[in-house]
Amino acid sequence: MSGDIFQAMTKEQLHSFLKDYSAGKYSQQDYTAFRQWLAAAGPEEQLEVLDKYGELLNGMPDTPSMDFRRIAMIENALNEAEQEKEEQPTRIVSYRRWWAAAAILVLFGAGTALLMNRLSKPPMVAQAPILPGRDGAVLTLGDGSQIVLDSLGNGIVATQSGASIVLNSGRLGYDQTANAQDGPQYNTLSTPVGRQFKVTLPDGTTVWLNAQSSVKFPTYFSGDDRTVIVSGEVYMDVAQDAKHPFKVNILRADKSIGTVEVLGTHFNINAYPDESACKVTLVQGAVMVSAGAAAGKTLLKPDQQAAISENQHISVQHANTESVTAWKNGYFDFENNDLTMLARQLTRWYGIDTKVMENAPETEFGGKISRNLVLQEMIKVLNQAGVHCRLENDKKLVFIP
Known part of the structure; x- marks a missing residue:
């Protein structure tokens, strides 16, 4: 042909x-x-x-x-x-994309269910849909004042230490427009439930924040290294600067759990306190992961993941980086997820309560689906694929046998 x-x-x-x-x-x-x-x-x-x-x-x-x-x-x-x-690195919002994603969802449970029916039928959306998450964040300035970025238009949102803080098409950036008269101010960008955001740090490093996440950084980097503090889940594309190593201090439940040291690389950090461990996944480059003096330092290669336990023990395993970073590209990826893991992801994104019944199956799943579906459509897709769940009182998603 x-x-x-x-x-x-x-x-x-x-x-x-x-x-x-x-x-x-x-x-x-x-x-x-x-x-x-x-x-x-x-x-x-x-x-x-x-x-x-x-x-x-x-x-x-x-x-x-x-x-x-x-x-x-x-x-x-x-x-x-x-x-x-x-x-479109942050979100994929077009109609055809979420339709395509819904069409290929496959979940492996007690049996295998393929979602191929209803491809030619438009989805039925409830009159009061529970919307998926969207771009949005709160910027806390050095003086403690806060700026809600959700509804702001493009332009300068604040000026600190000679830097103009600029919002442009859903991305926050820092432009050093004048010499600072004093030391750097520390800003914190945080996302609540149902929000995600992207920021370019003063050194050119780009950070994607998933829901319920944060990154704290200076308005400009000074000294021998570049240090930031993160919580929740973030993906980082670190600007290369061999003379000034980049360090990430990881907080989990408001407690330091570990540190990542890099020169220039791409990696994902998942430090949600309700997950079993803090996980650092390397996509490209090299990073050094440490978790206290007793644990020492662990060098990661691409496609490796370091899991830091509560007692700061580090274990390394192979990782599917496409699955780990799917959230950044607009998908849920349920590879090797059990029901409780799946439920936690939906809670963070849709802002609803979830409950897994005691006699619900403990099977691990696989497959992916767009994060742009309204919750009612997500429930339909899951049920069609054999994952039985229902919405109770319009605010709690219950997984049932």
């Missing part, structure tokens, strides 16, 4: 390509052309792709693991196409 047919592709040609694609019988040229077509297609056309592919899968033998890989191929193509079209 020649790639140029995608410029004016018919439904029959698309069907033929997807059939070859699902069987692994396609050329790199056709694959590249298909990604280009996806990038240029409108939402309705992309939904047709999912609808048609769903029909293909429905006609195949019942081999869930094979089906999951095939569906994931379409999702990967959508991801790559949109990344080429426009970078």
Whole structure:
């Protein structure tokens, strides 16, 4: 099949390509052309792709693991196409993206459930939907005053120590416009339940904050190193500066649990107090993790994760970095999650209470779904996939047998 047919592709040609694609019988040229077509297609056309592919899968033998890989191929193509079209590192909010994500959700429980039905039916949204989280944060300045960033427009929100604090398209940044007359002021950016945010620190380091998280940093870095303090869950893209190492002090339940030392790298920290351990996951570069004098220091390589226990013991294991950082890219990824872990993620994002009944299954799950679904839609998707839950009194999500 020649790639140029995608410029004016018919439904029959698309069907033929997807059939070859699902069987692994396609050329790199056709694959590249298909990604280009996806990038240029409108939402309705992309939904047709999912609808048609769903029909293909429905006609195949019942081999869930094979089906999951095939569906994931379409999702990967959508991801790559949109990344080429426009970078959206913090959130993916378009209609077609959450639809696509919902279409590929797979949860592995006592049995395997594939969510392929209702692909061609628009979702039924309750009249009073519980909305998902969104961009928003509170900035606490050095003098203790606070600025709620949720509803502010682009522009300068404050000035401290010669730095202009600028909000631009949901990202906070620091521009050093004048020489500081005194020492640096310390600012704290924090996200409540149901909020996420991104900030570029004075040295150029970018920090993504998940819900219920914080980062404390100076208005400009001075001295031999660059030190910040974090809590909750953050993803960091550290600006390289070999002469000034970057240090992250990790707080868990208001207590220092460990330190990460880097020169320039990408990594994720999950230090929520209700999780079993503080976890540092390295995506790129190298970091040194320490947790008190007794534990010593541990060097991490890419795709490794250090877990720091309450007694400050450090253990290292391999990590799926795509799964760990899915929240930053607009997804829940439930790989190796049990019900209580899944419930905690939903609590932080939707701002609701959750309860797991004692006789609910203790199975681990897998699969991903967009964080942009309203809660009622999330509940429908989970139930269709065999994870039984219901909303009680419009404020508590209960997982049942």
